[in-house]
Structure formats: C-alpha cells, structure tokens
Amino acid sequence: MNTRTIEIMVGLFVAAAIAALFMLALKVSNLASYGQDEGYEIKAHFDNIGGLKERSPVSAGGVRVGKVVGINYDNQNFEAVVTISIQQGYQFPKDTAASILTAGLLGEQYIGLDPGGDEENLQPGDEIELTQPALVLEQVIGQFLYSKAQGE
Amino acid sequence: MLVEIRGLSFSRGNRAIFDNVDMDIPRGKVTAIMGPSGTGKTTLLKLIGGQLKPDAGTIRVDGQDVHRLGHNALYAFRRRMMGMLFQSGALLTDLNVYDNVAFPLREHTKLSESVIRHLVLLKLQAVGLRGARYLMPAELSGGMARRVALARAIALDPEMIMYDEPFTGQDPISMGVLVKLIHDMNHALGLTSVVVSHDVRETASISDYVYVISAGKVVEHGSPEKLHHSGSAWVKQFMDGLPDGPVPFHYPANGLIDDLMQSEQGK
Amino acid sequence: MMRDKLQSLGRHTLDIFARIGRGAEFLIHTLYVLPAILLRPALVIRQLYYVGVQTLVIIVVAGLFVGMVMALQSYIVLVDFGAEESISLMVALSIMRELGPVFTGLLFAGRAGSALTAEIGLMKSTEQLSGMEMMAVDPMKYVIAPRFLAGFISVPLLTAIFMSVAILGGYLVAVELLQLYDGVFWSQLQAKVDFYEDFMNGMIKSVVFGFVIVWIAVFEGFDCLPTSEGLGQATTRTVVHGSLAVLGLDFILTAIMFSA
Numbered sequence: 001m002n003t004r005t006i007e008i009m010v011g012l013f014v015a016a017a018i019a020a021l022f023m024l025a026l027k028v029s030n031l032a033s034y035g036q037d038e039g040y041e042i043k044a045h046f047d048n049i050g051g052l053k054e055r056s057p058v059s060a061g062g063v064r065v066g067k068v069v070g071i072n073y074d075n076q077n078f079e080a081v082v083t084i085s086i087q088q089g090y091q092f093p094k095d096t097a098a099s100i101l102t103a104g105l106l107g108e109q110y111i112g113l114d115p116g117g118d119e120e121n122l123q124p125g126d127e128i129e130l131t132q133p134a135l136v137l138e139q140v141i142g143q144f145l146y147s148k149a150q151g152e
Numbered sequence: 153m154l155v156e157i158r159g160l161s162f163s164r165g166n167r168a169i170f171d172n173v174d175m176d177i178p179r180g181k182v183t184a185i186m187g188p189s190g191t192g193k194t195t196l197l198k199l200i201g202g203q204l205k206p207d208a209g210t211i212r213v214d215g216q217d218v219h220r221l222g223h224n225a226l227y228a229f230r231r232r233m234m235g236m237l238f239q240s241g242a243l244l245t246d247l248n249v250y251d252n253v254a255f256p257l258r259e260h261t262k263l264s265e266s267v268i269r270h271l272v273l274l275k276l277q278a279v280g281l282r283g284a285r286y287l288m289p290a291e292l293s294g295g296m297a298r299r300v301a302l303a304r305a306i307a308l309d310p311e312m313i314m315y316d317e318p319f320t321g322q323d324p325i326s327m328g329v330l331v332k333l334i335h336d337m338n339h340a341l342g343l344t345s346v347v348v349s350h351d352v353r354e355t356a357s358i359s360d361y362v363y364v365i366s367a368g369k370v371v372e373h374g375s376p377e378k379l380h381h382s383g384s385a386w387v388k389q390f391m392d393g394l395p396d397g398p399v400p401f402h403y404p405a406n407g408l409i410d411d412l413m414q415s416e417q418g419k
Numbered sequence: 420m421m422r423d424k425l426q427s428l429g430r431h432t433l434d435i436f437a438r439i440g441r442g443a444e445f446l447i448h449t450l451y452v453l454p455a456i457l458l459r460p461a462l463v464i465r466q467l468y469y470v471g472v473q474t475l476v477i478i479v480v481a482g483l484f485v486g487m488v489m490a491l492q493s494y495i496v497l498v499d500f501g502a503e504e505s506i507s508l509m510v511a512l513s514i515m516r517e518l519g520p521v522f523t524g525l526l527f528a529g530r531a532g533s534a535l536t537a538e539i540g541l542m543k544s545t546e547q548l549s550g551m552e553m554m555a556v557d558p559m560k561y562v563i564a565p566r567f568l569a570g571f572i573s574v575p576l577l578t579a580i581f582m583s584v585a586i587l588g589g590y591l592v593a594v595e596l597l598q599l600y601d602g603v604f605w606s607q608l609q610a611k612v613d614f615y616e617d618f619m620n621g622m623i624k625s626v627v628f629g630f631v632i633v634w635i636a637v638f639e640g641f642d643c644l645p646t647s648e649g650l651g652q653a654t655t656r657t658v659v660h661g662s663l664a665v666l667g668l669d670f671i672l673t674a675i676m677f678s679a
Binding site: 003006007009010012013014016017019020021023024025027028029030031055057064 | 461464465467468471472475511515576577579580582583584586605608609610611612613614617618
C-alpha cells in the first residue's frame with residue numbers, strides 16, 4: 001500500500017472521528033446549553049422536593065427558562081433549599097410562585113414558575129416566597145383513603 | 153583476535169548449553185563453529201551479539217566486554233561492529249528488497265536518498281540481486297532471501313559478520329552461491345566472518361579455523377585439515393558424516409527381541 | 420497423584436505471576452520509549468491505518484445494527500407507558516454509557532488486537548525482531564511503540580464513531596420506521612443527555628479499554644513462543660484476556676462513575 005494512500009485514509013478516519021465527536025457533543029448532549037448558562041440564580045424553600053434533582057428543568061408556561069443547579073437542606077427551618085438558575089433574558093415578578101410538578105403520571109419532576117403581578121422583578125440572589133411542595137403519591141393516596149373513611 | 157571468549161557458561165533451565173568454554177576468533181579470517189543440532193551454536197552468536205547474557209565468563213569483541221555495555225552503548229557498538237545473517241534471512245516482510253537493504257542506512261545515517269540509492273544498488277550488485285530489488289520477501293526463494301539479508305548486513309560496513317546456518321536447506325546451486333559469497337566478502341572487504349553450521353564439507357571449504365562443539369564443550373579446534381585427521385573417533389564421525397560410531401544409530405533401548413515379545417503380551 | 424496435582428497447580432500459579440511481572444516490565448519499557456516515537460509520525464500513521472482504519476468497517480456496521488436494535492427494543496417497552504418519545508434517550512444513554520465503549524473494546528480486541536499479536540508474534544518467530552536488534556534498531560522503538568500508540572489513539576476515535584453511528588441507527592428506526600417526530604428525537608437528547616456525566620464518562624472508559632487491550636495484544640505478541648502453536652495460543656489469549664479485561668474494567672469504572 002502506497003504511503004500517500006495510507007496517509008489519506010488515516011486522515012479521513014481521524015476527520016470522521018472528530019466529526020462524530022462534534023455531533024455527539026453538540027447534537028446529542030446538553031453541551032450546547034452549557035454555554036447559555038450565564039443566567040442568574042434565585043433560591044426557593046420547599047417543604048418537600050420529591051424526586052427533584054440537580055439539572056431538573058425549570059419552566060414557566062411550558063417554556064423551559066432555566067434549571068435546578070443546587071439542592072440543600074436548611075437546618076434552621078427544616079426545609080429543602082433549591083437553587084435555580086434562570087437564563088438571562090427571562091424576567092419574573094417578585095411575587096412569582098414556584099411549585100414542583102410532575103410531567104405525566106410517572107414522568108420526571110420539574111419546577112413550574114407562576115408569575116404574579118408585582119411591579120418589581122426578581123433580582124439575582126432573591127428568594128421566591130410562594131412555594132408549593134411536591135405531591136408525594138403515597139401521601140395523596142393516604143389522604144384520599146382517610147377522607148373516604150371519615151365520610152362514611 | 154577480534155573476539156575472545158573466556159570461561160563462558162550459559163544454561164537454559166537445568167540444561168547447561170555452554171560449560172566453561174574458551175574460544176578465539178581471529179580478525180579478518182573465516183572461523184567456523186560446527187557441532188550437531190541443538191548444541192547451542194545459534195545461542196553462541198546471540199551471546200556474542202549481546203542479545204543473551206552469559207551466566208559466567210566474558211566475551212570481548214575488539215577488546216570491549218559486550219555484556220558490560222549499557223543499552224545505548226551496546227546498540228552503538230553493534231552498529232559499528234557487527235552484522236548478523238539469520239537462518240531465515242529475517243527480512244522485514246512489509247518492505248521490498250530495496251527498502252530492506254536501505255533500512256539500516258535510513259535508520260542510522262542521515263544520508264540523502266540518492267546516496268542511499270547508490271549504496272543499496274552496490275550492495276545488491278555484490279550479492280547479484282540488483283535486478284530483484286522490487287520483489288517482496290515473500291516472493292524470494294530461501295537462498296535469495298539470505299543473499300538479500302547479506303547485502304543488508306554489510307550495508308553499514310561492519311567489522312564482522314555472523315552467519316547462522318547459512319547453508320541449511322539450500323539446493324546445491326544456492327549453496328554454491330552462498331559459499332562463494334561468504335568467501336568473497338571475507339576476501340574483498342576484509343570482514344571477520346563467523347560461520348555457524350553443521351554442513352561440514354561446505355563450511356570446511358571456506359574456513360580458516362574450525363571449532364567443533366558438543367555437549368557444551370569445545371571438542372576439537374584447529375585448521376580444517378587438522379580436524380579431518382583428528383584422533384577423536386567422535387570428531388571423525390562428525391566430520392565424515394558416518395551413520396554409526398561413538399554416536400550410536402539406535403536411541404538407547406532394550407533388545408529388539410525383548411521389546412517384540414513384550415508387545416505380544418499386550419504391553 | 421494428589422501431590423502431582425498440587426505441584427502443577429503451584430507451577431501454573433507461579434507462571435501466571437511471572438507473566439504478569441513480564442507484562443508490567445514490558446509496559447514500563449514501552450512507555451519509556453514512547454516519547455521517542457513522536458519524532459517518527461510516519462511509523463504511527465502507518466499503524467493507524469492497520470489498526471484503526473481497517474477496524475472501521477466492522478465498527479460502523481456493528482454500531483448501526485446495535486443502534487437500530489436498541490431503538491426497536493426500547494419502543495416495545497416504552498410504548499406501553501406512552502413514553503415512546505424517550506426512545507432516543509434510551510438508545511443514547513445505553514450507547515454512550517455502556518454499549519459504545521464495551522462493544523468497541525470487544526470488537527477491537529477481536530479484530531485489531533488479534534492481528535497485532537499475530538503480526539508481532541510472526542515477526543518474532545521469523546527472527547525479524549532479533550534481526551532488528553542486531554542491526555542496532557531497537558524493536559521496542561521501531562515495532563512496539565508505534566503499534567501501542569496507534570492502538571491507544573484508535574480506540575477512543577472508533578468509540579466516538581460507534582456511538583454516533585449507533586445513534587443514527589436509532590434515528591433511522593425511530594423516525595423513519597416508527598414515524599416518531601424528528602424534533603422530539605433530538606430535543607430529548609439535548610435536554611437530558613449530560614455532556615460530562617454521560618458522554619465524557621463513556622469516552623474515559625474507551626481510553627482505559629484501549630490502553631489495556633493494546634497492552635495485552637502487543638505484549639502477547641512480543642512474549643509468545645516463536646512457534647506456530649505458540650502464536651495461535653497468544654492470539655487466542657489476546658482475544659480472551661482482552662475481552663474479559665474490557666468487561667471487568669467496565670464494571671469497575673461504572674461502579675466508580677455512576678455510583679454517586
């Protein structure tokens with residue numbers, strides 16, 4: 001085999017591999033969204049976050065506006081503290097409510113933002129006051145059975 | 153003396169291959185090392201070349217103890233001193249004849265391709281294979297492969313060449329060519345040649361001095377004429393190729409009749 | 420009788436340790452001479468052709484089919500939950516985290532690893548390695564190092580190609596055959612496949628697999644008995660040990676990477 005042919009074949013091989021790496025990085029993963037993360041962070045306290053995880057989506061009106069970047073436990077108030085990163089360009093009023101919702105019956109959990117009517121917007125580092133914890137299926141069923149039993 | 157071997161011992165596992173062997177290989181001469189198969193003749197060449205380390209004793213080549221050289225010094229020493237012709241030729245199978253001969257030149261010198269071309273063609277001319285330079289090793293006969301290997305071994309103009317069984321398995325014509333080549337190389341280039349072989353007649357015809365080794369010892373040494381008139385019955389049997397003698401035709405066994413009778417009884 | 424068996428067991432155990440020792444020594448020697456080969460890129464490029472390019476076809480074909488089968492199987496399970504839009508996610512995550520590196524490793528051990536062992540073993544048995552030594556050309560530098568480096572580079576590249584072809588195979592089945600919506604396929608991936616956690620971890624696996632397979636392949640060739648039988652055994656050992664090493668290391672790496 002001629003040296004030049006070999007060099008060309010190897011060149012094509014390496015080029016194909018690099019193309020594959022680019023496709024995987026940009027089209028098949030969230031690398032592209034890493035760049036847009038120049039957002040601002042706000043916090044929210046929840047009684048119960050259910051199955052929420054880091055990188056869970058945050059949406060408002062069904063549009064994805066950010067993601068969960070941190071989950072901690074507050075030892076003073078015995079509550080979960082969730083840090084949310086909102087993409088630059090999205091603004092929400094101060095009295096926005098955050099609730100933990102489930103996509104479908106068995107789907108993953110995400111944070112839904114419900115904007116209020118305040119004149120002022122949330123600033124970086126602010127905290128969302130109005131929160132609604134995750135629905136835990138066992139508790140819901142328990143309450144349902146309990147109320148049924150009470151009714152009879 | 154180019155090569156001086158003193159008190160050489162070497163063993164593989166429990167088997168002693170050399171036991172306190174002394175040998176001298178004179179400069180500019182053809183020295184033959186003969187012996188039956190399996191006496192470690194090839195091992196001796198590898199010891200001289202520094203590929204194997206002896207258990208005891210020293211090997212000096214050109215006054216330099218080969219086994220005291222570090223890795224890099226040993227490689228530099230080999231490049232300057234030694235060429236070796238392997239039984240199979242050991243040509244690089246992915247390179248053609250020309251590139252095989254050019255290989256040591258390209259690896260060790262910074263000569264331009266046009267100079268290398270001159271050298272390669274001259275070396276190939278010396279072994280009569282200039283016309284075969286575009287063949288691949290797989291297309292060569294055994295004898296031709298050895299001739300190419302010889303051209304490659306002399307490419308860097310070493311002081312000595314070691315031939316490992318150069319005549320084994322050759323037809324009479326190839327054999328004649330190789331005998332002539334070894335002889336001519338020695339005379340024309342003043343190379344020191346070490347030929348390891350058990351082809352007694354061919355080897356004796358070109359060698360100035362012969363060592364016969366067997367069972368880890370030098371049994372006899374001297375000029376070829378002296379060996380032919382050796383007093384030792386074993387050397388005589390070896391030199392003349394007699395089927396029976398001190399080395400018996402039969403592997404040690406019980407009497408034939410006893411054996412046959414035993415097999416009757418189902419044993 | 421019993422004593423004989425114990426003796427042979429002991430001997431075999433010692434043989435194994437001796438082999439591991441030689442393998443480690445060989446690896447250190449190889450790594451030591453590796454920098455020198457960077458000055459001779461032509462040698463490495465030639466080996467990249469034999470080791471990488473020639474393995475490409477089997478990688479592409481295998482990747483395509485693995486991706487298509489994964490998509491079909493995922494559909495069968497997910498459609499019951501009405502979650503068939505997650506096919507792409509299922510395919511991509513399995514391929515990136517596990518199947519990509521592991522399949523590529525196994526195929527590489529079988530195709531390129533065995534060829535490396537056979538080639539080096541043949542060079543040894545035809546005295547080409549000895550011949551080089553006597554020509555003062557170090558076979559560790561000229562033969563072993565370029566093959567080691569080429570193999571080590573090839574495996575991650577082949578893995579990346581396997582992954583992308585497999586995902587395209589999944590795309591073919593999901594979008595062309597099962598009539599899934601094209602936009603959903605890609606948006607699921609971009610939303611839920613994490614670049615570092617999923618993709619980079621898979622690539623790290625492939626780098627480790629490549630290193631170990633190439634080490635085994637090159638060592639077995641260099642260490643084999645220079646007979647046709649010894650050569651056959653060495654080639655078999657490369658495939659068996661290489662494959663087992665890939666599977667074993669995959670478990671260990673998975674445990675480390677995805678346990679948190």
